[in-house]
Amino acid sequence: MIALLDHNFSEAFDPRSNNFDLIRIVAACLVIFSHAFPLLALTYEPIAELTNHYETGGGFAVNAFIVISGFLICRSLERATIISYAWSRFLRIVPALAAVTLAQMFVLGPIFTTVSLPDYFSNASTWSQLKNLTVFNMQFRLETIFMDVPFAEIVNNPLWTLPIESFFYICLPIAFFIGLKGRKYFWLVPVSCLTGLYVMGLSGCSFANQCGASLWTLQHYTTLRLACFFSLGASIWIYRHSIPHSGWIAAGLVVVLALLPTTYLFVRDVVFAVFYSYLVMYVGCLPKLHIKTYEKLGDLSYGTYIVGWPVQQSILTIFGTGFNPYVFGLIAIPPSLVLAYFMWNYVEKPALTLKHHPVLTQKMKREA
Numbered sequence: 001m002i003a004l005l006d007h008n009f010s011e012a013f014d015p016r017s018n019n020f021d022l023i024r025i026v027a028a029c030l031v032i033f034s035h036a037f038p039l040l041a042l043t044y045e046p047i048a049e050l051t052n053h054y055e056t057g058g059g060f061a062v063n064a065f066i067v068i069s070g071f072l073i074c075r076s077l078e079r080a081t082i083i084s085y086a087w088s089r090f091l092r093i094v095p096a097l098a099a100v101t102l103a104q105m106f107v108l109g110p111i112f113t114t115v116s117l118p119d120y121f122s123n124a125s126t127w128s129q130l131k132n133l134t135v136f137n138m139q140f141r142l143e144t145i146f147m148d149v150p151f152a153e154i155v156n157n158p159l160w161t162l163p164i165e166s167f168f169y170i171c172l173p174i175a176f177f178i179g180l181k182g183r184k185y186f187w188l189v190p191v192s193c194l195t196g197l198y199v200m201g202l203s204g205c206s207f208a209n210q211c212g213a214s215l216w217t218l219q220h221y222t223t224l225r226l227a228c229f230f231s232l233g234a235s236i237w238i239y240r241h242s243i244p245h246s247g248w249i250a251a252g253l254v255v256v257l258a259l260l261p262t263t264y265l266f267v268r269d270v271v272f273a274v275f276y277s278y279l280v281m282y283v284g285c286l287p288k289l290h291i292k293t294y295e296k297l298g299d300l301s302y303g304t305y306i307v308g309w310p311v312q313q314s315i316l317t318i319f320g321t322g323f324n325p326y327v328f329g330l331i332a333i334p335p336s337l338v339l340a341y342f343m344w345n346y347v348e349k350p351a352l353t354l355k356h357h358p359v360l361t362q363k364m365k366r367e368a
Contacts, residue, residue: 007244007245007246008240008241008242008243008244008245009236009237009240009241009243009244009245009281009285010240010241011245012245012285012286013240013285014285014288015075017287017288018284018285018286018288019283019284019285019286019288019289020068020072020284021299021301022288022289022291022294023064023068023280023283023284024064024065024068024299024301024302025294025299025300025301025304026061027060027061027062027064027065027301027305028061028300028301028302028304028305028308028340029304029333029336029337030057030058030060030061031057031058031061031062031158031305031308032304032308032309032311032312032329032332032333032336033057033329033330033333034047034056034057034058034059034061034329035058035157035158035308035309035312035329036312036323036325036326036328036329036332037325037329038150038151039149039150039151039312039313039316039328040150040316040321040323040325040328041150041321042325045057047060054268054272055272060276062161062226063226063229063273063276063280064280065161065165065301065305066161066165066168066226066229066230066233067229067230067232067233067276067277067280067281068233068280068281068284069165069168069230069233070168070229070230070231070232070233070234070235070236070237071233071234071236071237071281071284072233072237073089073168073169073172073234074172074233074234074237074238075237076088077172077173077176078181078237082173084355084356085173087355088355089166089169091351091352091354091355092302092348092352093135093162093166094133094135095347095348095351096302096303096306096343096347096348096351097132097133097135097159097162097306098132098133099343099347100156100306100307100310100343101129101130101132101133103310104129104142104155104156104310105126105127105129105130105142108142108145108155108310108314109126109142109144109145112145112146112314112317113144113145114144114145114147115144119144120144123143123144125139125141125142125143125144126142126143129142129155132159135162135163135166136163136166136167136215136216137163137216137217138159138160138162138163140154140155140156140157140159140160141153141154141155142155145317146313146314146316146317148317149313149316149317149321150321151313154309154313155309155310155313156306156309156310157309158305158306158308158309159306161226163216163217163218164218164222164223164226165226165230167215167216167218167223168226168227168230171227172230172234175189182238183238183239183242186234186235186238186239187235187239189231189234189235190228190231190232190234190235193224193227193228193231194228194270194273194274196224197224197225197228197269197270197273198267198269198270200220200221200224201267201269201270205220205221206221207221207222209221210222225269225273228269228270228273228277229273229276229277232273232274232277232278233277233280233281236277236278236281245282245285246282247282249278249282250278250279250282250283253275253278253279254279256271256275257271257272257275257276260272297341297344298341298344298345298349299344299348300337300340300341300343300344301340302340302348303339303340303341303343303344303348304333304336304337304340307336307339307340307343308332308333308336311332311335311336311339312328312332315328315331315332315335316328
């Protein structure tokens with residue numbers, strides 16, 4: 001049944017029964033499917049074609065990841081001490097990243113390198129992969145592997161989102177610390193981000209023209225654009241008692257988004273960020289769609305996201321680039337899910353059991 005206007009997000013959200021995990025695993029698979037086209041050196045991508053080249057399937061997926069992250073991370077921060085918050089973020093990101101990085105260095109590298117193993121392991125590029133463990137200095141290139149594919153030597157391009165998201169994890173407690181925590185002032189955060197995005201659009205900034213980079217090589221346009229989604233997700237948590245969770249509103253936003261012109265992208269960027277964030281959170285807070293088979297497997301979304309590209313590159317290197325892109329996008333998903341299953345059960349899940357280690361964390365506060 002479509003939610004009534006007086007049904008708000010506080011009433012709709014159930015922390016034990018929601019659709020966020022389902023959205024994230026669908027998004028992770030969508031990233032793999034979307035990457036199939038550029039990995040085959042094709043200049044089109046079907047979802048980009050449907051949106052008049054405004055956004056790819058991978059772009060929609062990443063935006064959804066970030067909106068949900070903003071909502072859940074803001075909730076976590078309100079309930080935690082700064083120590084337990086930081087420790088939880090570390091455990092969620094770094095162990096799986098470390099596992100993938102080591103696998104790239106010591107499994108994919110030796111298998112797919114075109115030079116001798118001594119030469120491979122004496123190459124500075126091999127050991128520079130360890131910089132990934134800092135999260136803010138991602139190394140996408142691993143020299144001498146995947147040499148016969150369009151993205152030669154690019155071992156894991158999707159890792160570019162991790163420094164940006166981790167940057168948001170740092171910015172959110174800073175915003176809380178300087179007095180933007182409560183309902184009275186937090187609205188300034190998304191408004192500032194959206195205004196900045198609008199101004200950057202007027203200045204000619206876009207995906208093709210990032211207008212520079214700073215800090216940990218964070219590209220300005222992309223970082224600010226994703227900051228809009230993160231802050232909007234956080235805002236829905238902050239103002240959850242006031243924002244209606246309505247199917248009528250969601251349906252209306254879908255219609256408006258479908259009718260928006262694409263000529264003035266800097267206008268559409270702002271409108272799209274607001275409307276899309278609401279839609280993602282609306283679906284996420286609907287009564288849970290139970291898929292028992294997947295629920296038994298665990299939370300595979302992060303693992304699927306960070307192993308998908310290496311899996312696809314490996315498939316192309318072994319079998320060649322003669323795939324139909326739709327077939328390629330689909331056949332790369334099952335092996336990625338299998339690896340993500342092992343990642344969850346043998347790396348991520350055990351790491352998360354350390355979240356409440358008495359030496360490293362303090363007791364979580366009760367929810368305000």
